[in-house]
Structure formats: structure tokens, C-alpha cells
Amino acid sequence: MPFGNTHNNFKLNYKVEDEYPDLSKHNNHMAKVLTKEMYGKIRDRQTPSGYTVDDVIQTGIDNPGHPFIMTVGCVAGDEESYEVFKELLDPVISDRHNGYKPTDKHKTDLNFENLKGGDDLDPNYVLSSRVRTGRSIKGFTLPPHNSRGERRAIEKLSVEALTSLDGEFKGKYYPLKSMTDAEQEQLINDHFLFDKPVSPLLTCAGMARDWPDGRGIMHNDNKTFLVWVNEEDHLRVISMQQGGNMREVFKRFCVGLQKIEEIFKKHNHGFMWNEHLGYILTCPSNLGTGLRGGVHVKLPKLSTHAKFDEILTRLRLQKRGTGGVDTASVGGVFDISNADRLGSSEVAQVQLVVDGVKLMVEMEKKLEKGEAIDSMIPAQK
Amino acid sequence: MANSFTRMMSGRHTAVILASIGAGTLASGYLLSDHVAAAAERTRLYPPSADYPDLRKHNNCMAAALTPTIYGHLRDKKTPNDWTLDQCIQTGVDNPGHPFIKTVGMVAGDEESYEVFAELFDPVIKDRHNGYDPRTMKHPTDLDASKVTSGMFDERYVLSSRVRTGRSIRGLSLPPACSRSERREVERVAVTALSGLKGDLSGRYYSLKEMSDREQQQLIDDHLLFDKPVSPLLTAAGMARDWPDARGIWHNNEKNFLIWINEEDHTRIISMEKGGNMKRVFERFCRGLKQVEHLIQERGWEFMWNDRLGYVLTCPSNLGTGLRAGVHIRLPILSRDPRFKRILDNLRLQKRGTGGVDTAATGDTVDISNLDRLGKSEVELVQLVIDGINYLIECEKRLEKGQDIKIPSPILQFRK
Numbered sequence: 001m002p003f004g005n006t007h008n009n010f011k012l013n014y015k016v017e018d019e020y021p022d023l024s025k026h027n028n029h030m031a032k033v034l035t036k037e038m039y040g041k042i043r044d045r046q047t048p049s050g051y052t053v054d055d056v057i058q059t060g061i062d063n064p065g066h067p068f069i070m071t072v073g074c075v076a077g078d079e080e081s082y083e084v085f086k087e088l089l090d091p092v093i094s095d096r097h098n099g100y101k102p103t104d105k106h107k108t109d110l111n112f113e114n115l116k117g118g119d120d121l122d123p124n125y126v127l128s129s130r131v132r133t134g135r136s137i138k139g140f141t142l143p144p145h146n147s148r149g150e151r152r153a154i155e156k157l158s159v160e161a162l163t164s165l166d167g168e169f170k171g172k173y174y175p176l177k178s179m180t181d182a183e184q185e186q187l188i189n190d191h192f193l194f195d196k197p198v199s200p201l202l203t204c205a206g207m208a209r210d211w212p213d214g215r216g217i218m219h220n221d222n223k224t225f226l227v228w229v230n231e232e233d234h235l236r237v238i239s240m241q242q243g244g245n246m247r248e249v250f251k252r253f254c255v256g257l258q259k260i261e262e263i264f265k266k267h268n269h270g271f272m273w274n275e276h277l278g279y280i281l282t283c284p285s286n287l288g289t290g291l292r293g294g295v296h297v298k299l300p301k302l303s304t305h306a307k308f309d310e311i312l313t314r315l316r317l318q319k320r321g322t323g324g325v326d327t328a329s330v331g332g333v334f335d336i337s338n339a340d341r342l343g344s345s346e347v348a349q350v351q352l353v354v355d356g357v358k359l360m361v362e363m364e365k366k367l368e369k370g371e372a373i374d375s376m377i378p379a380q381k
Numbered sequence: 382m383a384n385s386f387t388r389m390m391s392g393r394h395t396a397v398i399l400a401s402i403g404a405g406t407l408a409s410g411y412l413l414s415d416h417v418a419a420a421a422e423r424t425r426l427y428p429p430s431a432d433y434p435d436l437r438k439h440n441n442c443m444a445a446a447l448t449p450t451i452y453g454h455l456r457d458k459k460t461p462n463d464w465t466l467d468q469c470i471q472t473g474v475d476n477p478g479h480p481f482i483k484t485v486g487m488v489a490g491d492e493e494s495y496e497v498f499a500e501l502f503d504p505v506i507k508d509r510h511n512g513y514d515p516r517t518m519k520h521p522t523d524l525d526a527s528k529v530t531s532g533m534f535d536e537r538y539v540l541s542s543r544v545r546t547g548r549s550i551r552g553l554s555l556p557p558a559c560s561r562s563e564r565r566e567v568e569r570v571a572v573t574a575l576s577g578l579k580g581d582l583s584g585r586y587y588s589l590k591e592m593s594d595r596e597q598q599q600l601i602d603d604h605l606l607f608d609k610p611v612s613p614l615l616t617a618a619g620m621a622r623d624w625p626d627a628r629g630i631w632h633n634n635e636k637n638f639l640i641w642i643n644e645e646d647h648t649r650i651i652s653m654e655k656g657g658n659m660k661r662v663f664e665r666f667c668r669g670l671k672q673v674e675h676l677i678q679e680r681g682w683e684f685m686w687n688d689r690l691g692y693v694l695t696c697p698s699n700l701g702t703g704l705r706a707g708v709h710i711r712l713p714i715l716s717r718d719p720r721f722k723r724i725l726d727n728l729r730l731q732k733r734g735t736g737g738v739d740t741a742a743t744g745d746t747v748d749i750s751n752l753d754r755l756g757k758s759e760v761e762l763v764q765l766v767i768d769g770i771n772y773l774i775e776c777e778k779r780l781e782k783g784q785d786i787k788i789p790s791p792i793l794q795f796r797k
Contacts, residue, residue, distance in 0.1 A: 010462050011560040018562030022590070022626050048419035054560075061623050147467070149431030177435070203616065210474050213435050 008043075008052040016040035021061045028073030029092045029284075030060035038087055047084045049141050051077030056085055059144075059205035072096060072285050075205045077145030079138070079272045079280050093277075093284050097342040106278035106288050109345035112247075112254040118354040121244025121295065125361045127333065130240035131253045131293040131350065134233035134281045136272040137264060142282045143207040143232060151214035151230055158229045161263040162218040169256050171220035173229075176212035190223055194231050207232055207282070224249075225256050233281050233290075235260075244295065246357075250350050278342060287342045293350045294337025295357055296322055301367035302360055303332055307377060311363075314380045315356035316340055336360070352381065429453040432467070434474045441486030442697075443473035446504040460497045464490035464558050469498060472557075472618035485509055485698050488618045490558030492551065492685045492693050506690075506697050510755040511794050513701075520691035520701050523758035526667040532660025532767050538774050539657035539708045540746060544666045544763065546703040547646035547694045549685040550677070555695045556620040556645060564627040567647045574676035575631045575640060582669055584633035586642075589625035603636055607644050620645055620695070637662075638669050646694050646703075659770075663706070663763050691755060702759045706766045707750025709735055712773060714780040716747055720788055724776070727791040728769035729753055749773070756794065765792065 011019055020039050023031040034057065046052045060073025074092060076082055082089055090102045121129070136142060137157065140150050159173045174183055187193035196211045197203055219226035228236040237260070239253035264270055272280035278288040302308055303319075312319055320335040329335075336357055338349040363373045433452050436444035447470065455466040473486025487505060489495055495502050503515050513520075534542070549555060550570055553563045572586045587596055600606035609624045610616055632639035641649040650673070652666035674684060685693035691701035715721055716732075725732060733748040749770060751762045776786040 008463075011562070014560065014562035018565060019560060021561060021623060046416060048416055049423070050416065050420070058622060062621070147427060147432050148434060149427035152431065153427075204622075208475070209471060209617075210434060213474075 008046060008050075008054065011054070012044055016043070019043065021057070023061070025064050026060070026073070027065040027067055027069075028060050028063070028071045029095045030057050030073030030088070031065075032095065033091045034088055042085055042087055045084050047078050047080040049078050049080070049145065051081055051084075051141070051145050053085055053088065055145065055206075056081060056088070059201060062204040063201050071201060072283055074284065075144050075282050076142055076280070076284070078141040079136070081142075082277060082280065089284060093287065093342070096285055097288070098340070100343050102276070104343065105275050106342055107345040107348075108273070108278055108289070109347040110254045110257060111347065112251040114347040115247060115250055115350055115354070117358075118247035118250065118350070119245050121246060121354070121357055122361050123243045125298045125364060126244030126357065127296040127298065128240065128242050129244055129246045129249045129295050130238065131246075131249055131291065132236060132238040133253075133257070133290040133292070133346075134279070134286055135235045135237060135257075135261075135290070136280050136282070137234045137269050138272050139269050140234065142234070143230065144205045144282060148210050148213055151210070154234050155214045155216065155229055157264070157267060157269060158227070158235060159216075159218070161260055161267075162227055164263060165220075165256070165259055168222060168252065169220050169225055169259065171218055171225070173216055173218040175216040177215070187217065190219075192217060192219055192223070192226055194228055197232070202232060205282075225252055227260075232283070233286070244357075246293070246295065246350065246354050250293070254346070285341065289341055289344075289346045289349055291341065291346050291349055292337045293353045294320075294335055295353070296333055297336055297357060297361065298331075298333050299336075299360060299364050300332025302364045302373075303329070303334060305367065305373070311360070311377060312336070314378050315359070316352050316381050317356045424457065429456045432456060434470070436474070438477050439473070439486070440478040440480055440482075441473050441476070441484045442505045442508045443470050443486030443501070444478075445508060447501055451500050454500060455498055458497055460491050460493040462491045462493070462554055462558065464494060464554070466498050466501070468558065468619075469494055469501075472614060475617040476614050484614060485696055487697065488557045488695050489555055489693070489697070491554045492549070494555075495690060495693065502697060506700065506755070509698055510701070511753070513756040515689045518756065519688050520755055521758040521761075522686070522691060522702070523760040524667040524670060525760060526660070526664040528760045529660055529663055529764055529767065531771060532658070532663065532763075534657030534659060534708065534710075534767075534770055535774050536657045538712065538777060539710050539770065541653065541655050541709045542657060542659040542662045543651065543653035543708070544659075544663055544704065544706040545649060545651040546666075546670070546705075546759075547649050547692070547699055548670075548673075548703075549647045549693055549695075551683050551685045553647065555647070556643065557618045557695060561623055561626060564623070564643050568627040568629065568642050570677060570680070570682055571640065571642050571648055572629075572631065573680070574673055577676045578633070578669070578672055581635060581665075582633050582638055582672065584631060584638070586629055586631040588629040590628070592629075600630060605630060605632055605636065605639055607641050610645070615645060618695075638665055640673075645696070646699070657708070659706070659708070659763070659767055667759070699754055701753075701755025702757070702762060703754060704759050704762055705750045705754075706763045707733075707748055708766075708770055709746050709748055710770065710773070711745045712747065712777050713745040715773060715777045715786075716745060718780065718786075720786070723788050724773070724786075725749070727789050728772060729765060729792050730769045730773075 016036060016039060020036045042053050055077055056074045059075055065071050094100050137154055140146060140154050163173055197208045202208060215230045217226060217228055224239065224241050226238045237257055239249050241249055261271055279290045281287060281290050316339050317336050318339040321329045322333055322335055338353050340349060363376055366373050429452050433449050459465055468490055470487045472488060478484050506515050507513060550567055553567055610621045615621060628643045630639060630641055637652065637654045639651045650670060652662050654662055692703050694700060694703050729752050730749050731752045735746050735748055751766050753762060772789060779786050
């Protein structure tokens, strides 16, 4: 669909050296991988919907990054992007996902019964539990590329599917465009509402076009299950609740996802998935499970321990502030979640969170009593 | 006349290009037919009515003019550079505007945009430029500075004088659309031409990418440096892509003649100095412009211009002369007078803060410049500013002495 650099054939009249971007000051996965030779090789290609390599990399060119934080620097415009621009995306995926090879297979496991434990995290420390993922709907291009017509079709299909859910999933859809002030206030207070993206990582990739057209939020009556429509991905599915019963959160997550998927399949628009990359999403960092399962947990002593970051790395966990990615922690409360997305299943990733957080709470309790935790430090998982 | 190079740039056929890179296309496994079939399927699934933007909360010229019928006619058209209507209007869709401020809401990607999408551009131009009808009217160009009179202001009131315009290089796409190589080509063409300037106009180029910290600080202190655009009006139109690649500033040794390269337009040309000698500022402006034009013509390039729209620039608001001539002026009494706005309106003048568009005034100093761009020549507009500023100074002097002032009658829009 028309956006950005789609007048690609015209650019081919210029030499590769003249078109190749200047990435000398850049620190992102795309910049590390994209040589002039590679660019020359893939620049005349387009996916069936007309997405080109310049579309894929624009966000990485416009956002040179930070010496300490390595962003991905490229996005997919449709399912086929990952095939057509393999030369670029396979090494990016490998760099981002711990050496994942083009021949590797990804395991999907959404059977919540396979999770061990997870219902007994100490609520004095674990304040809330949350699992999120994304899903893309086959037959449509992705948020960086889609037209208004496609985005609206995605919304229409999603609303139909989501408002047909029953039981604990029964709920209501709020389109961003026609939300009342009262509804908006309530959704902000519930910590549900998403904003128009301001991060240049997202806006330079074209995901904020036509805002708020086609965007909205669905949540169930209990406010424990919600779906964002047409933000950074077609769908972002979130299950959350206060306290430490991650098992219940994950169960609701799996059951809800499967119900939604059935409805989409009936309309011949299943989710984008393949056995190499798992669930296909806009950003290569979210391939595989697209799953971030985590808790808000009070760790004032452990978080100031010299080995905190090392413990997290060994447990394959990641810390964030309580506002989500790129925010600071408040009052010793951290957001702890799985670091991996691709190469391990949903159950395995949530298991790491459950086991890891349980261990860290025990460490915190030890430190409160003035005891050492060195013997508890785990081996690399 | 455009040489063969510019002709090649402006009218190509996709089939010819694809044939010449046929081997590469086949090897990649995606034949032309795949892409064409997919495009046809999308057109069938998503007719223009499915893609028509929701403009009900919008207040800009594009939203006022774009009916579903016009959208239906234009959505599937492309310029010879493959630029589309959706790309022209994206900035207006993403920026609904403000009830009090009506922005334009669309940009051109290339010279041909104004022709291919004339059905939308023409009413937008008419709306923005006070009824100027590109279908029937002609725009006059006049850069003969000797015709201007009384261009020396009272420096107890006027602190500085400035004239700016933009120029686009024919054959290269405009900032919303240009590829990196086109942008670098604009930089090369402009910098090569500017290096040929002599005498009081000779100077040097500072590339944004290679500027040292010291140079950067000096340019900021001299009020010459431009920043990466942050306004969503500009970023949503794609003008900030690849920043700071191929952007830079050229200025002469006296620092009173400068060129911005690849900011919102291919080039922005500025002549300025402290004090009230607007005549000299304009004279240097015209002389510099003519010399730069001559220097690029020597190498087979030319500026985008036609007698319908004058100088062709990225934003329709800058068509015609693209000229903003103005002063920083202190009018402590008049600026607080309730009649001030009406006086400015009738004189076809506009006030801005001392930081330029969308900024506030500092102290009593305000930026006053011409409102109009299209339908009057450069000489006419600068004369209008000169006469208007002189009138404002007269009003201020009268108010100082406790005398009354008159609101002038409104100036006519276009000459017959």
C-alpha cells in the first residue's frame, strides 16, 4: 500500500553507492548487518504487496540508537518480508535471538496445563502478574505498511471476533476514535489505554499513520483480559491481575487466545505463523512467542545487590521500570519478565518467570534477615 | 531548456527499467506478474471508498477540499516518479489541526504532483491563496530590486531585516519523496553552484553530518543553524528521513546571505542583516538568486517554475514567490492597541514571534512579514512590506505623541 519509499523502481536508476545509507554512527542490529553489497543485492526486490528494503530499514536509519542500547532497526511490512529480505533479516534475527539459525525450528506450546506451579508467588512481594503477546492476521499487511482500508478491515474482523466471546471473556470494544471522555478517563485509570506512539522508533516506521483511525481496545467485564487493536501489531493480547497467581493469568491467556484464533480461522483469516519463526509480528524482536510474561515485584534489597543483573541474566530474565520499556523503577518495585521470545515455547518462557521470580523473592527475604545469598545464585539457564 | 539528463529523470517507463534489470528480478523469484496480480487484487478488495480518510475532526485545506469523488478519481494515479495521492495527503490526515489555525494539510512529492493531482491541489491552492485560480490565472515573477522604493527603515524601531524564499531543482524529487541519492544530488548541485559565487557573496558550505562542535556552536550563535524538524506537520510528510544525510548550510563570509540545503525544500535562500536597510537586503537577495540560477544553468540544471504556479516548492503555501520578507520590529504601543490585528490584516501583513512561525514574541519585539506568496511578484510583495512597515512606524510615532491612528483600507488581492 502506498507509503514512504514505494517508488522503488525509480530509485534503481541511481547507483548502489549513491543510495546506500550512511550507517557509520549507528548502533542497531540492522546497521551491523547491512553491508553495501547486501543492499545492492536486495534493493530491487519487493514483496507482493510492494514492500521494499528501504521500507524495512527506514526506522533504523532515522534512529541511530544509543551506545548502550541495541535496538533492532528494521520492521516487516507483511508476512513475506521475512522471506524476501532473508539475507538481511536472518542475521538480524540471529543477533537478536541468541544465535537462532535459519534452519532452527520454533516450538509453540499454549497448553497452560504444562506449566508447573505459578499459583503461589508471595503477594507481599509480587504485586501483579501479566502476560502479553501479539498476533498478526493472515491476508493483511502489517502496521508499518497497511492502508486505511486494510486497517479498518482488521478492526472490523477483530471486533466481530472479540465481541462474540463469552464467559469470563465477555466484554466490550472501545474504538479510540469515538471514545467518550469518561470512558477514556476510566481506561487510563485501569492502566489499559494505549497512546498514540510518540517514540520515533515507531513513528519513523509509519505505524502511527492515520491515528486514531481503526484503533481501539477491547476488555472483558472483569478487566482481566484485554486486546489492543492496530497499535504496533494487528492485535496485542494481554491477561493480567493483581497479586502473584501467574498460573491463573497464563491459563486465561492461553484459553482466550485459542478462542480468538478459532473465530479468525472460521473467517479464513488465521494468525500468521510458521514453524521456523513462530508467530509473525511487526518487529523481529517479537518473533516466536511474542510473549512477555512478567510481574511487578518488590525487591528493594536484591535490586541493589552487586549481583542483581547477573542473577537476572542467568535466569534469562529482564528488568524494566514500572511504566514498561525504557522507564525507571519506583520504590524498589521492578517489572521482571522473560528476556527470550524465539527458540523456546510459551510454557517454557512463563516457567522461567515463575521459577525465577520465586527464587528472587526468597533471596529478598534472606537479605531482609541479613543473610547472604551467594549459595542461592543459580547456574546459567 | 532542460538537457537530456533532466529529461531522462522526469519521464520514465517502469517496463523499460524492469527489462534492464530483468536478470536480477527473475533471480529474486518475484516476477513482475506476481506484483501486478497482487496489486489488482488489492484494488478489487479495497476500492477508494474503503481507503477514504476520516476527516470529520480535521481543519486543514486538504480536508476541506478532498471529497470522496475526488479521492476516487485520484487514488490509483501516480506521478512519473510513482508518487501517489495518499503520500501527498498523509501529513494532513495525521495532523487534524486546530480550530483557529488552518494548515494546508498536503505536500507535493515532485513537480508533477501539482499536475497529476491538480483536481485536489487546485482548490487547496485557491483556498490558501485567497482565491488564486491556477486554472485561469498567471503568476508574475519579478526579481528586479531596483524597482523598490523607500526601503530604508527607522532603526529606532526596526532591529533587523530579512528576505527568504525556496528553490527546487527540476528533475529531482522533493523532500517528502526523494531517495537518498536524489537528496545527495541536490546537495552536490547546490554546493557546486554556490562555490562559484564571488565578491561579497563568496562563502563556504557546512555539511550537517560533518560539522564540528565548534562550527555548530558558532552557527547557532549567529542564528543561522536549522535543526532536525520535530513538527509533526513536517515529520508526517517524511521530510526528516535519513537525517542528517545530505543536509547543510552554506553562508557567505559576511554572514548575510545563506542557503539551507535539504531542509523543508531543496534549497532555502535567505538574505538578512541587522538594521533597517530592506532595500539592500532585497538587492543582495535578487543578485544572489540570479547568480545561483546562472551557475546551475551552466551545468544543465534549472529551477522548477511555471507560469501557473510560479516557483514550485514542497508546500503549496510557498508557491508563487515562496517569498517571506520581514523585519524584527519594536512597536510597544501599537502592538498592544486593539486595532493592531486589523491594521496588519488590511496591510496583508502577518505577525510571528521572534523564533519564527508558531513562536511567541519576546518583549515588545515582533516579526512582521507578508502574508501572500502567490499572485503577486517579488517586487510587489517586498514593496508591500516596505510600505506596510513604514505605516506601522508612523502609527507608533503618532501613538507616542498621543495622536490617533487610522486603520488603512484593505489592499486588493490580485492585480487584474
